[in-house]
Amino acid sequence: MPWSKPESIAPGAGICILASCLLLGCSGGESTESSDSKSKTKPNLSNSTHKVEESSNKDTFKSFDRYEFNKLIERAELYRKSGQLDKAARELELASKLDAGNVTVELNLAEYYNDRDDYNRAYEHAQRAVKLAPNRVEALLNRAKAAFHKASISDTDDYEKEAIADLKRAISLDPKNSQAQYYMGVWKSEKSNPKEAIKHYSKAIELDPSVAAYYAYRGMAYGNDGQYGKAIEDMTETLKLKPDRWQQRFARAEFYEETGQFKNAHKDYTLIIESGPEVAKARYMRAGLLEKMKDLKGAVEDYSALIKGNPGDDEALKRRGDVYMKLGEPRRALLDFNAAIALNTDLAVYYLARAACHEALGNSDRAQADRKTAEKAEHRKAIEKL
Known part of the structure; x- marks a missing residue:
């Protein structure tokens, strides 16, 4: 199961703090915290205790155009409200360049890039946020998320250690x-x-x-x-x-x-x-289940529906052929095995299935020929693995 954004929960939807929700890996619109949770802090540009028009560390960062910074923030909020999150992020990036000491802006960008699977940028902004606010739980969680993903492609375990430390610190803080x-x-x-x-x-x-x-x-x-x-x-x-x-x-x-x-x-x-x-996936699953339930005709119906929807589905053809064999209908099975092999000539299991079908029909020579072809297919596969 993926660490950050599981398919089962679905991807998030944008600039999280601006949208007044923290979506580290949850579905579009669903925060992993409820709206009335006492454990959650939900800063945003309009009501955060950190005022976006002021640098959080004036001595560290050079002076900047306060008017231009505020205009960028205003435009970002307007874009956010209209659902144009990419444009909102662009404005925040410009704001970050003007004032890299604003933790709210850095948190917004870290969450935005985490949600877009751009973990290098997410890490960069989360790193800034942690430096600006070492005890800010949202900053630690954002950096942990990005660091875990960077760890998956890193030759060292430094990022993973950092991510674990961030999570432990977040838990100790809150x-x-x-x-x-x-x-x-x-x-x-x-x-x-x-x-x-x-x-x-x-x-x-x-x-x-x-x-x-x-x-x-x-x-x-x-x-x-x-x-x-x-x-x-x-x-x-x-x-x-x-x-x-x-x-x-x-x-x-x-x-x-x-x-x-x-x-x-x-x-x-x-x-x-x-x-x-994912109707096709569900039909495959149900067809297999129906075979377990001994409802072979029901399984044939599901495989037939799959083939009707996609005539090039060689696996569905092969599986329906298998069910026809169980039903004692080798001639129908042969038609399906022939069609499956015509679509995919590389799978030994298809030839072996057809070989069994030929045997059932009394065609031993054809069965033997298919078994030899299956051996060659397996040999080719073994060589490819090498």
Whole structure:
């Protein structure tokens, strides 16, 4: 699961402080803190205790055009209100060049670039924010997020150590900050330590039980720890808070399958097919589930729908052929295997499936020829790996 912006929660939507929300990795419009959370500080250009028209460190930074700075801030706010976040960021960049000692501007830009996956720029602005306000939790969280991403492409562990230190410091400064606990949980998940991750997610939920992301991530941690019952409970809670979280519905369906609750899994896949995105993925999942449920005709219907939507889907053709074989219809299966191989000549498993079909039809020579072709395909694959 990605550290910062999981597909399951969806990307954020812009300049976070300007928009009066802190979106370090949460979905568009959904803060990882509730609007009435006591643990959250939500500065913005209009009401922050840090006045944007004044440099926070006049002795360190050279004098600047105060009038031009204020105009840039005003334009940034107007762009933000109209949803033109890229233009707002451009104005803030100019403001930052005029007054690099303004922590609010630096925080806005750090969050904006973090949300845009531009972690080098995010780190640069977060670094400035931390230097200007070492005890500002939002600054520490922004730098931690950017540093974790930089760590993933770094040859050293310096960035990771810095990110961990930032998270620990954020928690020590504000033990009731649910986001800091949440990100510590994400880091533990990335380190394949689901039990520790669960502790931090649970703490985040205790501090703010209104955030869907916390349940979603804890649910995945429970799943990775083999606690599927608790994983289902957390995914259910996520869907109560955010019914349109389709990735969590997928996850719950898979957990239902894992625990043999096929009817419940079928309901979730069907709802996604009828109302959600990624219909093809849901059909694949439901078709496989129907095979487990021994509803082979239902599986054929789903694979047929996939093929109708995409005639070039060789995998759906091959899978439907497999089901036809289970139904005792090798001639229909042969048509599908032929079509799948015509679309993709490189997969040995396709030739082996057709070989079994030829055997069922009494064509031993053709079956042997397909098995030899499968061996050659496997040999080519082995060479490619070398």
